[in-house]
Amino acid sequence: MQPSTQPDSVAVDAGIAAALGRIPSGLFVLAWRDGDADRCMLASWVMQAGFVPPQVSVAVASTRDLLAALDRGATFAVNILAESQRALLARFGKPTADAFAGLDLHRTATGTAVLADAAAWLDCRPKARATHGDHVLVLAEVVAAGGTGAEPAIHVRKNGLRY
Secondary structure, eight states: OOEEEOTTOOEEEHHHHHHHHTSOEEOEEEEEEETTEEEEEEEOOEEEEETTTTEEEEEEETTOHHHHHHHTTOOEEEEEOBGGGTTHHHHHHSOOTTTTTTSOEEEOTTOOEEETTOSEEEEEEEEEEEEETTEEEEEEEEEEEEOOOOOBOEEOOSOTTOO
């Protein structure tokens, strides 16, 4: 097997990279407020992490602006994209200052933007985090939720070592 190289030059077996890529995940837009501005990022590593209280874990690249916002006390929402919303991937993959422009939005009790047509959304309060390699694992309590109940989008990558 040919080794694959990660951005930090750590060699990983190509078979490992291929197998990791086969782990299915959802497609999510994380949203938060930064001052008066709505901010967002596309994510694929979100998982339920507890029942009582309801919690999720979110893996965030250590370079993302969300982490600095969390340091300032921000909350965030997880928008679970519906299968019918795949066209939004390009919009949120490299979001601009107006990534939400023209979309039908609702506000959570914490003021965070959620997509009105999302399969589901979760309003989250961060509780803990830990750094592991190139990502930070954020544990958050889910304080409110909603959504359309539509079929969620499922994503499978070709290579488990890059987006």
